[in-house]
Amino acid sequence: MKKYFQQGLISLLLTSLLAAATAVQAEELVVYSGRKDKFITPLIKKFTAETGIEVVLHTAKSTALLNKLRIEGDRTVADLYLSNDAGNLQTGSRLGLFQPMDKKITNVIPANLRAEDDTWVGLSARARVLVVNNNAKDLGFVKSVFDLADPRLKDRLAITHSSNGSFIAGVTVYNLSTSTGEVTNWLKGMKENVGGNLFSKHSKIVKAVASGKKDIGLVNHYYIYRHLAKNPDAPISILIPDQQSMGMGVAWNVAGIGISKHTKKKALAEKLIQYFVSEQGQQQFASVNNEYPTRVGVPAAAIVPAAGSYKVADVPMRELGTHRIETLDLLDAVGMP
Amino acid sequence: MPIAKYELEETPWLLRVWQALGRRVGGLGVVATIVVVIAAVPLLFVIISSSQLSLSGWQALWSQRLPSLLWNTLSLAVLVAFLSFILGVSSAWLIARRNFVGRKAATWLMILPLAIPTYVFAHIYTILLEEDGWIGNAWIAVFGEHVAIPDLYSIGGVTFILSIAGFSYVFLLVRTALEHSNPSLEEAARIQGLSPFAVFWRVNLPLLRPAIAAGLSLVVLHVLSDFGAVSMLRYQTFTLSIYLQMNGRFDYQGAAGLSMVLVLLSFSFLIFERWSRSRQRYYASGTQLRRIRLRNASLFEQCLIWSWLGLITLFAFALPLLWMIDWSIQAWQQDLLDSSFWGYVSNSLIVAAAAATLAIVAAFPVAFFHTRKRSTLSTSYIQLSSIGFVLPGPVIALGVLSFILTVLSPLYGGLSALLMALVVRFLPLAVQSQEAALQHLTPSIEQAGRILGARPLENLRRVVLPMISNGMIVAWVLVFIDAMKELPATLILRPTGFDTLPVRIWIEASEESLELAAPAALMLVLGTLPALWIMMRNEKQPVSKV
Numbered sequence: 001m002k003k004y005f006q007q008g009l010i011s012l013l014l015t016s017l018l019a020a021a022t023a024v025q026a027e028e029l030v031v032y033s034g035r036k037d038k039f040i041t042p043l044i045k046k047f048t049a050e051t052g053i054e055v056v057l058h059t060a061k062s063t064a065l066l067n068k069l070r071i072e073g074d075r076t077v078a079d080l081y082l083s084n085d086a087g088n089l090q091t092g093s094r095l096g097l098f099q100p101m102d103k104k105i106t107n108v109i110p111a112n113l114r115a116e117d118d119t120w121v122g123l124s125a126r127a128r129v130l131v132v133n134n135n136a137k138d139l140g141f142v143k144s145v146f147d148l149a150d151p152r153l154k155d156r157l158a159i160t161h162s163s164n165g166s167f168i169a170g171v172t173v174y175n176l177s178t179s180t181g182e183v184t185n186w187l188k189g190m191k192e193n194v195g196g197n198l199f200s201k202h203s204k205i206v207k208a209v210a211s212g213k214k215d216i217g218l219v220n221h222y223y224i225y226r227h228l229a230k231n232p233d234a235p236i237s238i239l240i241p242d243q244q245s246m247g248m249g250v251a252w253n254v255a256g257i258g259i260s261k262h263t264k265k266k267a268l269a270e271k272l273i274q275y276f277v278s279e280q281g282q283q284q285f286a287s288v289n290n291e292y293p294t295r296v297g298v299p300a301a302a303i304v305p306a307a308g309s310y311k312v313a314d315v316p317m318r319e320l321g322t323h324r325i326e327t328l329d330l331l332d333a334v335g336m337p
Numbered sequence: 338m339p340i341a342k343y344e345l346e347e348t349p350w351l352l353r354v355w356q357a358l359g360r361r362v363g364g365l366g367v368v369a370t371i372v373v374v375i376a377a378v379p380l381l382f383v384i385i386s387s388s389q390l391s392l393s394g395w396q397a398l399w400s401q402r403l404p405s406l407l408w409n410t411l412s413l414a415v416l417v418a419f420l421s422f423i424l425g426v427s428s429a430w431l432i433a434r435r436n437f438v439g440r441k442a443a444t445w446l447m448i449l450p451l452a453i454p455t456y457v458f459a460h461i462y463t464i465l466l467e468e469d470g471w472i473g474n475a476w477i478a479v480f481g482e483h484v485a486i487p488d489l490y491s492i493g494g495v496t497f498i499l500s501i502a503g504f505s506y507v508f509l510l511v512r513t514a515l516e517h518s519n520p521s522l523e524e525a526a527r528i529q530g531l532s533p534f535a536v537f538w539r540v541n542l543p544l545l546r547p548a549i550a551a552g553l554s555l556v557v558l559h560v561l562s563d564f565g566a567v568s569m570l571r572y573q574t575f576t577l578s579i580y581l582q583m584n585g586r587f588d589y590q591g592a593a594g595l596s597m598v599l600v601l602l603s604f605s606f607l608i609f610e611r612w613s614r615s616r617q618r619y620y621a622s623g624t625q626l627r628r629i630r631l632r633n634a635s636l637f638e639q640c641l642i643w644s645w646l647g648l649i650t651l652f653a654f655a656l657p658l659l660w661m662i663d664w665s666i667q668a669w670q671q672d673l674l675d676s677s678f679w680g681y682v683s684n685s686l687i688v689a690a691a692a693a694t695l696a697i698v699a700a701f702p703v704a705f706f707h708t709r710k711r712s713t714l715s716t717s718y719i720q721l722s723s724i725g726f727v728l729p730g731p732v733i734a735l736g737v738l739s740f741i742l743t744v745l746s747p748l749y750g751g752l753s754a755l756l757m758a759l760v761v762r763f764l765p766l767a768v769q770s771q772e773a774a775l776q777h778l779t780p781s782i783e784q785a786g787r788i789l790g791a792r793p794l795e796n797l798r799r800v801v802l803p804m805i806s807n808g809m810i811v812a813w814v815l816v817f818i819d820a821m822k823e824l825p826a827t828l829i830l831r832p833t834g835f836d837t838l839p840v841r842i843w844i845e846a847s848e849e850s851l852e853l854a855a856p857a858a859l860m861l862v863l864g865t866l867p868a869l870w871i872m873m874r875n876e877k878q879p880v881s882k883v
Contacts, residue, residue, distance in 0.1 A: 030833050030834070036844075036847070036848045037844060037848065038848055038850070056833055056834040057834070058833045058834060059836075059844055060828050060829065061584065061828075063584035063585060063587075064584050064731075064828065064829055066584075066587070067583065067584060067587065067735070067829075068738070068829055070587075071735065071738050071739055071742065072738075072742065073742070075742055075746065075749050075750075077750070077833050078833075091587065095587075161571050163571070163581060163585065197488075198490070198571075200463075200490065200569075200570075200571060211468065213468075325586060328585060328586060332401060
């Protein structure tokens, strides 16, 4: 009995070793991914079906993967790094973890949505907007995100914790578009308005606004449409802030991808990015999650306000990385929960 | 003889240190030293990184973070210890002193919460407490719309989660101590006219102090190193703050500085705990062959007992389990469980089993060395090997990663880094249960074996190991359970594309795909059940029923 067990164990071990050995031989790309699996797997499945190149997604938090990439150095198995935040991508560039890609690939993406040295490129964009309850009274005065600090919104405002990546990126944009003093006062006002009652997820903010528990919330635009897709009758609508004649415009952020400095498969990796920025790939980003395709000329989903129809804050995405620490210090100084 | 001369003069220094060490502490000591050095790798990483922190860096940490972090962490530890004390001691006393219907089942119900990780508890309870969740609905039905549903994102919420996830340690240790205690003392107190509660307060409780202290210290160490619940509930303790420092700001030195403070805090706690125990001496009076007689509970008492134990079970196991089953059925009906799901299950089992086996092998020399020598060196080895419990998972992961990449670079890739981190992390569990088992092994037993002609290795195999096999099994099970549940180090160190159940739970939960997180959590619980069963089957039953 024991002997059979041992034999079984050994053969199991051998087959798994064999499987591991054969797995390496196939054409394969390893992507360190900080994006949610379900937004990226549909595209990857199509890519594999068309090219025969296997893609292994190694999912964890964007920032933790960047750390891993940094410590691993030339021992990394990662060929590409995918993140949902331009700040992370630019930090990776600053740390020298990526290598420039072919200009032909990046050219189709506007310059403010990618790295200056082509070490990363934005794939899909999202807008920081307001979600409002249609039945809420006395919200007419809200024209800008800065109005969220107004005492009239006491206990009516929903925002995420300040450790949320999208929140941090938004604050960076506002900080670069106005002044640190203004942003500090704004944070203090919002802190007063929410009184410690913060949300862990954007989806919960939209839910709270839809149920009337809160009147207004600061979210990424696609959460609104995700909620409406499940609850078409929800009494919520989008409010695009900061569109006054002197307004700073809406804060954008991009999810993007870079090629690991130490990959031995640069050509394959460029193939994947080429697919992501192709019209077909970009249309998929638009349909999977209602995001804005970054490639010029590919429209967003019909339900989403068109990209050119409103003013976007004039901040290149790479600045989200270069000024990230200042934002963190600012949030700490205010004691933003 | 030129060659011999060459060898004498040119012995490499490392080998000379090695030989000197061997002469001083013996072969066993050398092996124990190696284990301890490996276990201390993350600490070394922390010391080196934090020594690079400038004075102004320390000042910034001190003025901006440390006061609130110390307050948050310590107040949480005290509250969790208090609640775990109430839950653990009350349930242990009822089960060890009263005979009632379903007593054995009750024992099981009190340890089953160990199978559920803190992040799963946190995740499930945030959903249950939403307005359309089970508890949220019940709350509104009972209290109406105007009384706010309790908020889990608070110190109260975190205390609740960590207490239901940890009180079982107190229960286990206190129950064992009660079952092994001498009944004469309690009987004498009863004869003198004390009420049952007074007996508990004045006789049991003082005698239980070591067991309670050991249980609570396990609970507190879990609180200090917990990452899952505090990160999900956004409660700023040292662990979460260290993680954010490292991953938000890419500031290793700051993170290491905070880790250093956490290490000092935990070590002073451990030393205080050992010191307070060492001042108390308990002597078992004479031979204790008599077994404790359980008093039969009256029907009324049985109702009371079961409503208390039932309440604990409801929150600590039944509700989370029902939720997992409910959502798993939905996943099953939607045909969402494909072959990759079973891959996660087997990945988890393989990693946990390998880590548990490695950990008990690594722990044995340390525990055995300490039992033999009882020297300052061996005691410090025991303390150093408990590093894994003190440092947060993400820090251990980075320490191990840096170590393997710089020192053992050819080994990188595959499971090596993950297994090393898991062994380092859970070594203390294995060392402590083996040390406890080895205490029954008096030198005379070993000497008898040697006199009868057994060589050291044969003695080890035929005398020592069989005598501590139960302790070994308990050690294996404890490490297995914790390794099954481990999240932060696994998230960072797992080989590419190698997802385990905790990793999947984390990914699916952050995507709010409940129907996929639930089956993974359920399989995690089911996977730990056999291990718990082995542990419970192995313990001796000194209790006789009336």
